[in-house]
Amino acid sequence: MDNIVDALNSAYQEFLSAAAGVLEAQEASESYKTPITDTALESFKQRWELFRVACDQAEEFVESVKLRIGSECLVDEATGSVAGKPGQAIAGLPPISAVRLEQMSKAVRWLVIELQQGSGSSGGSSHPNSSAPFDARFTEDTAQ
Numbered sequence: 001m002d003n004i005v006d007a008l009n010s011a012y013q014e015f016l017s018a019a020a021g022v023l024e025a026q027e028a029s030e031s032y033k034t035p036i037t038d039t040a041l042e043s044f045k046q047r048w049e050l051f052r053v054a055c056d057q058a059e060e061f062v063e064s065v066k067l068r069i070g071s072e073c074l075v076d077e078a079t080g081s082v083a084g085k086p087g088q089a090i091a092g093l094p095p096i097s098a099v100r101l102e103q104m105s106k107a108v109r110w111l112v113i114e115l116q117q118g119s120g121s122s123g124g125s126s127h128p129n130s131s132a133p134f135d136a137r138f139t140e141d142t143a144q
Helices: 002-028 035-079 099-119
Strands: none
Touching: 002 035, 002 099
8 A cells, every 4th residue: 555655646746846847848938839848748748647547546446445345344244243253143133144145245246237337127137147036135044
């Protein structure tokens, strides 16, 4: 994470320096277009692109961490390990099996993919890895 923050900071500083270079070049040329202003603008454009890449990489990292934390919290809550004792129910919710948790996770992923693609079909039968529609009642979890 430190590397990502350092890269983002470095790209930002270079971007600011390039912006200052453009302003200085325009002031020196009395706002006329010269080879010096063209060079400064090209440097500014390159630094802007590098800064955008660094921002995109930082955003991807943050999103991956959010997903990982969310998954860990989901597993902890579903298995009951948050309550301090493995298998203990949390706030009246019975723990579910890891197999069922994985099934629900896959179903959610498929729904997200379908929503992102704009299909809007959430009937469950469009899932290629599923032989039966997704049952939101989780009947097998109540028996545990």
